[in-house]
Amino acid sequence: MNTEKLAYQIALTLIPGIGSKLAKSLIAYCGGVEAVFEESKKSLQKIPGIGPGAIKNLSTASTMARAEKELKFIEKNNISALFYLDEDYPPLLKSCGDSPILLFKKGDFSFQGKNQIAIVGTRNATDYGKRFCASFIEDLKAYEVQVISGLAYGIDISAHKESVKNGIETIAVLGHGLDRIYPALHKKVVEKMLESGGGLLSEFLTETNPDRENFPKRNRIVAGISEAVIVVEAAKKGGALITAEIANSYNRDVFAVPGKLSDTFSEGCNQLIKINKAALLSGVSDLEYLLGWEKRKIQNAQRELFPNLNPLEERIKDLFVVAKRKLEVEEICIELDLPASQIVPTLLTLEIKGLVKCNPGKIFELN
Numbered sequence: 001m002n003t004e005k006l007a008y009q010i011a012l013t014l015i016p017g018i019g020s021k022l023a024k025s026l027i028a029y030c031g032g033v034e035a036v037f038e039e040s041k042k043s044l045q046k047i048p049g050i051g052p053g054a055i056k057n058l059s060t061a062s063t064m065a066r067a068e069k070e071l072k073f074i075e076k077n078n079i080s081a082l083f084y085l086d087e088d089y090p091p092l093l094k095s096c097g098d099s100p101i102l103l104f105k106k107g108d109f110s111f112q113g114k115n116q117i118a119i120v121g122t123r124n125a126t127d128y129g130k131r132f133c134a135s136f137i138e139d140l141k142a143y144e145v146q147v148i149s150g151l152a153y154g155i156d157i158s159a160h161k162e163s164v165k166n167g168i169e170t171i172a173v174l175g176h177g178l179d180r181i182y183p184a185l186h187k188k189v190v191e192k193m194l195e196s197g198g199g200l201l202s203e204f205l206t207e208t209n210p211d212r213e214n215f216p217k218r219n220r221i222v223a224g225i226s227e228a229v230i231v232v233e234a235a236k237k238g239g240a241l242i243t244a245e246i247a248n249s250y251n252r253d254v255f256a257v258p259g260k261l262s263d264t265f266s267e268g269c270n271q272l273i274k275i276n277k278a279a280l281l282s283g284v285s286d287l288e289y290l291l292g293w294e295k296r297k298i299q300n301a302q303r304e305l306f307p308n309l310n311p312l313e314e315r316i317k318d319l320f321v322v323a324k325r326k327l328e329v330e331e332i333c334i335e336l337d338l339p340a341s342q343i344v345p346t347l348l349t350l351e352i353k354g355l356v357k358c359n360p361g362k363i364f365e366l367n
Contacts, residue, residue: 003071006081007031008103010205017054023101024084025049035272050144060106066205072208079178080105086359091326093224095361096250099220100203107177107199109146110324111225114172116290118148118226118247121155121233122265129233129265130158132257136230137162137204137286146171146198148226150218155232155240160189163198166186168312170198173221173328175214184275211223216242221319223247227359228291230281232259234268241268248277251360253291255281292357309355312346313340317366326365 002058012023012033030036037058040325044055048270057063074081082089082103090111093099117140121129133155137147145218147163149156153171163170170193174182178200181187190211193199203221204214219242223229230246231254234240247254259266273279279290287293319335320327325334333343347364350356 003075005033005081006074007064007067007071008109009081009165010070010084012036013061013100013102013203013205014063014066015049015054015057017057018102021137022049022054024130024147026147027085027101040156056302070205073179074104076189077178078106087325088112090116090225091328092227092361093221094328095363096224097218098220101226102180102203103221104204105199106201107171107197108195109148109171109199113144114169115143115145116148116186116226117145117287118222118229118243119155119159120149120222120229120243121230122235122238122240122268123152123154123156125158125233125236126261126263126265127256128259132232133158136163136284137168138166140168141166143284143288148173150215150222150223150239151174151182151190151200152239153183154268157186157189159232160186160198164192164196165190167196169196171225172198172200173218173225174200174202174204174210175208175218176202177206177208177309178202179202180210182210196244201212215239216246218242220246223250223252228253228255228287230287231272231278233257233259233265234266234267234272236267236271237267241272244272244278254278255287255290257281295335312342313350313355314349316343320356320364320366326359326363327359328363332364 005177026032026036026047030039043054044050048100084099084101085246088110144167147159147168147170147204149159149172160170160172176182181190221245223246229243229252231240231244254277256269256272258273259269260282315336319332329340329343333340347356351358355366358364358366
């Protein structure tokens with residue numbers, strides 16, 4: 001970990017008036033995070049969107065002092081920092097314009113090589129919702145997935161618990177810093193999540209309370225990370241519906257579990273299905289069919305061989321095998337030193353042959 005570089009990355013998130021979109025523009029314009037702080041005020045003034053207050057705050061010593069304090073916490077508590085240009089940053093989240101420039105991770109999990117599925121719902125989960133979570137997640141064992149949720153009461157914590165029970169990695173996205181667990185009642189569940197290969201993720205620094213305004217921000221990360229968002233139970237209003245709305249705006253697949261018309265905590269799900277903002281979900285087979293998954297039996301997984309590949313197709317296939325992760329078109333072009341005009345048609349051919357598949361955000365992976 002480059003601690004000096006990370007200190008600047010943290011400091012940039014602390015500047016009032018600089019959100020994630022402007023931060024990315026500044027980094028691109030200046031050529032790096034450190035360069036943003038070293039750029040002259042005159043040059044910074046030319047960048048659209050930055051105000052005089054933000055420019056002034058870039059040079060304050062208190063910002064770097066707070067960043068150094070956070071850095072000490074990270075080092076002491078075995079926290080990983082994921083910068084948006086890093087290889088280990090969640091690949092699907094990269095395609096979201098408002099994704100945070102920095103995420104903090106607790107746990108040994110990686111976002112590479114697995115499908116991320118968000119399961120969200122009401123805090124007032126009924127037996128119907130809990131039973132669905134138990135059955136659905138048990139069926140997910142046959143797939144290489146990570147279950148994403150928000151550690152809240154109700155459906156969220158049911159999703160985490162059932163994932164741990166079935167040996168599935170599960171990740172909680174938090175609406176506060178990693179110096180606390182909220183609700184505190186879920187600390188033991190978090191310990192089990194960490195032990196089973198999952199963990200915690202947050203864009204917030206320590207000393208950030210779980211305030212109401214933080215949870216929509218948390219929900220956008222849940223939606224952005226995930227290939228699909230599943231709403232198990234939801235009333236007419238609530239955080240789960242916000243997550244579904246954000247997921248639709250990110251062009252993610254959204255699914256909802258239907259319920260009786262008279263059930264209060266199925267009203268939101270039924271409405272999502274009614275207005276075509278979610279596909280009806282009755283089980284894992286619906287998810288597999290609508291997402292175009294191939295069933296991945298973990299114990300017996302064998303990759304099909306394709307002997308009739310031309311040299312460029314072989315090179316692309318080998319690149320995926322070596323990388324062992326999803327790749328963007330730009331990354332493939334850089335690695336093979338070839339223009340997109342050659343790479344894109346070849347990827348389409350490989351997709352037709354069933355060797356690769358295209359995920360949201362034009363991110364490819366081996367089938």
